[in-house]
Amino acid sequence: xxxxxxxxxxxxxxxxxxxxxxxxxxxxxxxxxxxxxxxxxxxxxxxxxxxxxxxxxxxxxxxxxxxxxxxxxxxxxxxxxxxxxxxxxxxxxxxxxxxxxxxxxx
Numbered sequence: 001x002x003x004x005x006x007x008x009x010x011x012x013x014x015x016x017x018x019x020x021x022x023x024x025x026x027x028x029x030x031x032x033x034x035x036x037x038x039x040x041x042x043x044x045x046x047x048x049x050x051x052x053x054x055x056x057x058x059x060x061x062x063x064x065x066x067x068x069x070x071x072x073x074x075x076x077x078x079x080x081x082x083x084x085x086x087x088x089x090x091x092x093x094x095x096x097x098x099x100x101x102x103x104x105x106x
Contacts, residue, residue, distance in 0.1 A: 013088045036065035
């Protein structure tokens with residue numbers, strides 16, 4: 001990851017947890033267009049930060065939303081949640097934008 005992106009990392013991670021909330025809402029609503037858009041945006045921003053696993057998940061989310069494949073989307077959202085849980089704690093507003101203690105940069 002490029003050094004100039006490091007100060008933005010806490011905000012990036014917090015936004016990914018917000019993505020989870022939105023994905024769950026979109027699934028309840030059956031809003032595949034919103035899921036596709038979120039997947040597309042996630043793919044772009046994750047690529048900029050160098051998070052290849054998130055790029056893969058986002059690409060798959062976008063493709064499954066394109067097909068309105070509810071079961072695949074459920075599985076991908078669970079994969080996304082597991083990835084976030086494993087690598088990044090739920091966001092806690094820390095002083096001076098410091099990284100969570102279990103932060104792992106790919």
